[in-house]
Amino acid sequence: MYENIRTQAWLVAKYPCIGLWIFLLPGIAAFPQFPTLLETAQRLQATILDLGCGLGQDLRLLAVHGIPTERMWVLDIEAQLWRLGYQLFRDEGRMKATFINADFQKTCVAEDDRFSALRGKVDLVLGSQFVHLFDWDGQIAASKKIVGLSKPGTIIAGIQHGRKQARNHIRPWGTMFYHNRESLMQLWDIVQQQTETRWTIDISVVTLHDWGMQDEDMEWMPEDRMGINFVFTRES
Numbered sequence: 001m002y003e004n005i006r007t008q009a010w011l012v013a014k015y016p017c018i019g020l021w022i023f024l025l026p027g028i029a030a031f032p033q034f035p036t037l038l039e040t041a042q043r044l045q046a047t048i049l050d051l052g053c054g055l056g057q058d059l060r061l062l063a064v065h066g067i068p069t070e071r072m073w074v075l076d077i078e079a080q081l082w083r084l085g086y087q088l089f090r091d092e093g094r095m096k097a098t099f100i101n102a103d104f105q106k107t108c109v110a111e112d113d114r115f116s117a118l119r120g121k122v123d124l125v126l127g128s129q130f131v132h133l134f135d136w137d138g139q140i141a142a143s144k145k146i147v148g149l150s151k152p153g154t155i156i157a158g159i160q161h162g163r164k165q166a167r168n169h170i171r172p173w174g175t176m177f178y179h180n181r182e183s184l185m186q187l188w189d190i191v192q193q194q195t196e197t198r199w200t201i202d203i204s205v206v207t208l209h210d211w212g213m214q215d216e217d218m219e220w221m222p223e224d225r226m227g228i229n230f231v232f233t234r235e236s
């Protein structure tokens with residue numbers, strides 16, 4: 001069954017996270033900050049948003065910890081991935097997150113009615129392997145949109161691939177910018193300045209083994225590959 005789901009997902013989304021089964025790895029569950037993320041999600045009426053949700057494993061993790069799925073929102077350009085998540089987790093009817101089918105790069109979150117309930121209201125934004133898909137300018141634009149959905153206290157968390165030497169790389173879906181710690185800090189300095197907000201930026205550089213990947217999953221990647229676990233908290 002799992003092989004079939006991955007095959008169907010691959011037809012619509014040819015990302016390594018699908019091909020390499022990264023959607024089955026622990027992700028944010030392995031973060032030392034996971035209890036804080038859970039505490040944020042457990043707040044009364046907390047709103048949770050998973051951007052570029054894919055099959056939605058991180059939200060299922062929160063659901064297993066008792067977070068009501070009615071308070072969850074998901075956004076992805078590819079609706080079929082979210083649908084496949086129901087098959088993978090066998091929870092159609094129980095997973096009640098609101099799905100927004102949108103291209104985050106093209107969507108104006110300040111004006112699009114589908115974001116009315118989210119603007120300035122999201123407590124926890126999950127964004128694993130999402131913003132890093134874009135180039136530098138695209139990442140700034142996407143990050144500023146996320147800030148527009150936030151309020152003081154909001155946490156943004158996730159994992160993303162990085163490179164010791166930060167750089168652009170052309171991928172089938174476009175040019176992506178791979179960060180190291182310094183470049184990600186620099187990007188968020190710009191985002192904070194331009195949005196007049198202050199955030200605590202917590203970046204952990206890890207190995208891909210730390211994520212649960214195996215040598216054969218990484219053979220095709222450059223030597224300076226690494227993982228970035230991020231937790232950003234809005235202070236003001």
Ligand SMILES: C[S@@+](CC[C@H](N)C(=O)[O-])C[C@H]1O[C@@H](n2cnc3c(N)ncnc32)[C@H](O)[C@@H]1O
Binds near residue numbers: 052054102103
């Ligand atoms: C690398 S996958 C990560 C999926 C999931 N977050 C995870 O960690 O397993 C990237 C996801 O972002 C979605 N995506 C890519 N570009 C997008 C865009 N411009 N707007 C919305 N979603 C996008 C893809 O469809 C895919 O589900």
